[in-house]
Amino acid sequence: MGRRAKEAGAARVYSVVIVIAVLCYINALQGDFVHDDIPALTTNPDVLGTSPLQNLFNNDFWGTPMGDINSHKSYRPLTTLTFRASHWIAGLTPLWFHVGNVALHTLCCILFARATLAVAGLQTPFAAVSGLLFAAHPIHTEAVTGIVGRADVLACLFFLLSFLAYHDEAWWGREKRIFYSSLLAALSILAKETGVTVLLVNLLYDLYRSWPPVKRSIQDMRWNEESIQFARRAAKVFMVTSLLLVFRLAMLQGSLPRFSSQDNPSAFHPCPHVRLLTFCYLAAFNFWLLLCPATLSHDWQMGSIPLVTSLADYRNVATCLFFAGVLWLAYRIIADFESQKHAPLVLGALLLSLPFLPATNLLVTVGFVIAERVLYIPSLGLAMMVAYGAQMLYEKSSARSKTSVILSAGFCILLTSFGSRTLVRNLDWSSREALVRAGIQALPHNAKMHYNLGNFLRDTGKPELARTHYTEALRLWPSYASAHNNLGTLMPGAVDAEAHFLAAIRHSPGHVNAHYNLGQVYRKMNRSEEAVIMLERCLRLNAAYTPAYLLLAKLHSGPIVGRLLRHVNRLQPANADYLAQYAEWLQNNYRFEEAQRYYEKALRIQSDHKASFLGMAKTYRARGQKAQLHQLLLRWHMICCVQRRSRIVYTGDLYLRSWELYKPGQVTSLPEHAKPSHRLNHHHPHLACTNVEMAPLLVSGGETEEQTLDGLCALRDRAEKDMKPG
Structure with missing residues (x-):
């Protein structure tokens, strides 16, 4: 018992x-x-x-x-x-x-x-x-x-x-x-x-x-x-x-x-x-x-x-x-x-x-x-x-x-x-905002708390308040390299941004993001040689830092650009954006067969990758492969039908017809008999084959121009990467 x-x-x-x-x-x-x-x-x-x-x-x-x-x-x-x-x-x-x-x-x-x-x-x-x-x-x-x-x-x-x-x-x-x-x-x-x-x-x-x-x-x-x-x-x-x-x-x-x-x-x-x-x-x-x-x-x-x-x-x-x-x-x-x-x-x-x-x-x-x-x-x-x-x-x-x-x-x-x-x-740990505000309340003299709150305010679209807390973090801890770096990314003037990035590097010589951001600033100030020096230092600190390779590719020209982009693809072989970027360089250098292989690899990784679809279409056009181009446009049409779930008008035939009627270098606009049907928006600009841009391939039927599906041409040029916080 x-x-x-x-x-x-x-x-x-x-x-x-x-x-x-x-x-x-x-x-x-x-x-x-x-x-x-x-x-x-x-x-x-x-x-x-x-x-x-x-x-x-x-x-x-x-x-x-x-x-x-x-x-x-x-x-x-x-x-x-x-x-x-x-x-x-x-x-x-x-x-x-x-x-x-x-x-x-x-x-x-x-x-x-x-x-x-x-x-x-x-x-x-x-x-x-x-x-x-x-x-x-x-x-x-x-x-x-x-x-x-x-x-x-x-x-x-x-x-x-x-x-x-x-x-x-x-x-x-x-x-x-x-x-x-x-x-x-x-x-x-x-x-x-x-x-x-x-x-x-x-x-x-x-x-x-x-x-x-x-x-x-x-x-x-x-x-x-x-x-x-x-x-x-x-x-x-x-x-x-x-x-x-x-x-x-x-x-x-x-x-x-x-x-x-x-x-x-x-x-x-x-x-x-x-x-x-x-x-x-x-x-x-x-x-x-x-x-x-x-x-x-x-x-x-x-x-x-x-x-x-x-x-x-x-x-x-x-x-x-x-x-x-x-x-x-x-x-x-x-x-x-x-x-x-x-x-x-x-x-x-x-x-x-x-x-x-x-x-x-x-x-x-x-x-x-x-x-x-x-x-x-x-x-x-x-x-x-x-x-x-x-x-x-x-x-x-x-x-x-x-x-x-x-x-x-x-x-x-x-x-x-x-x-x-x-x-x-537990409620303090419920969200990022709750945690950083609880930290400020518990330890108002902690520079890291002001830095964390500044990061949150920056990420939520409040740069002025973020600058205030970054500044307070630097008052409490003047050698805070990451606070200098992040404050530099919010500075409206290049000179002020440069000063903060230099301070971050002075206090932390191994700060990779500060070197990269300083290279960005020098590039915007047209100080290309100094930008290259900073980016090379960045890569000596971290040889796998891909944004630095991409920025160097923008600063250089010729074969070195291809070597840089190829190295980025070795570092990030599963990134469709980087594959498409290298393929575009190959295409611009008339290496269409290689470009096509990289576009295909990018599409295997991401089946709806728009930049790769656009590049593949240009490659097929340059090689005269009309049947493959037609299949590609149909494939894109089906993807958009699945994703948008809306009534779509297919304009791939229009693109092919314009290609047959007008050879590259002849005209810059379509004549009356080749204009799109009344179902399309007549005010939407259609570039003929003079340029490498193509007309919008898919247009939502009956909608205004602002509501139409973005064409592949809208993603040809990649936006410049933002400065790196941290």
Whole structure:
């Protein structure tokens, strides 16, 4: 009966945790792609399925090859694979990506509740408290509501599975627990790098539970059976950890990720004492966010937290209090190795501290100051320690009924405040505008927030307001290269734009877009030689930057143009626009057979590509292939009928008849007997064969000239590409 009652209590815990986890994120399901979701999902070929599946295991999280110098070096193929599966099932529909994140978070809550019951040994009501606090904690909104935060949630899922496989004997028993635990730890690392810390947590908690026989063995200077078994497990864990670390280092492929001072100012400060004081304060600040998540932001870069430059800074008081608490906690844990009475306290401290180590800048330099998503796994430890503290107060109380009422009321207030804060924070992540405005409200002195808001205002057609926020970003952070670049794209005068692009290059010599944009400005100012120099520098920084090749092709003439366009097609072989552009150059140079091959390739990629239809028609005309031209016009006619679903008048015969009656170079207009029938608009200009332009092939019957379907000739000349933001 006792076992059955315990199982029933555990089932109730899991049920209530599931309900709260879903309710706290129910309003997140309607959110859009925002912030890092856009580059990581909507433009990532590994997610969209436009790249081979094996590329997913060679590229970083953002779709860049790991060996590329510009790679972020974040190797998370398992997370990317889940994104690819979501896209394969439902396309780029944000709803199903959010559903996946909430489902994974719910599973993590269930597994954590299991760990508190089966491994930590919390009483059932207090295990429910820990699970509910974790389910509703507002610090998790970036990881759960932000779609790219799935990396942290998925890593936590396999983290908990690995921990339970190692320490919960009801799962796989004692014989194969190291194997299954190591396998799940490897999956956690493939979801996100911080998953490697589960191996340390497993080993140290195993040491805690095995300490009495291990201590006896040390004192007696003689192995006993329990210490031998622990030594074997420790050796296996060390071996697996070493192999996984070697694999992860090998995936760096000879280079480390590149960060800048604006990403993590404290890590790049020249004074060691400033770095130490700031890092220590940041650890205390992260702990405060776990305790009181009142101020939350999706980005804490660029002056959000000023550097601690002296001992007189009042923030050092908070640092001292935090580390005093850490020392007291360490003392209690060491003392408990002897008594073995406070397992939840020891396990909570391990979960709180070890997964946070990679974010402290003590082991490696990271590209952020504060990142709320990295607190997803450490919050497990805090939730467990809070629940265990409440359990100790209840057990030591002489009036348990009153204590139970007080603790229940306090927990309800805390859970309500956490849940409501999470629901409100979910709304901040619902759209790009909501997120950037929430960021400005939370951190008005953060230059990155003004830059992000400026980007949003620029993209929504409000350039004046965008310039205001770019200017404010530069006031707060004068060396902000991307703000200089984007402000330059909004300058009405070429001189002002040039000044901002030069400033961007001065502060960030590797800024590719600034070099390209400066080349654009020089081209408009007729400073062609300087434009070429800038574009060549741009290509030295990024040899695959296709807009620079296209602009160079406009600045050059002769065979070099063909070589540039051919190289663009090597870089982007599946781009119909680039294929048609090179085919047009071939056609203009009387290489009609080659041009035709490229037009056909473009049409295989995009069957309704208008520029390729136009080019093919010109090629057939130049080669005298009237039958093929007639078939091409019929094909275009059918495509337009399907797309427009309207009454269409076919004028291909008119074009062919005009071709037969008037040879190139004879006239510039059609005579009366060759004019179109009364069903067509007589005011619409029809160019005869003197030019390479052709008459509109398809005209909507009975409509005005403004309502007619655009002819192929309207797309002959490609518009000049806009300047590149960012």
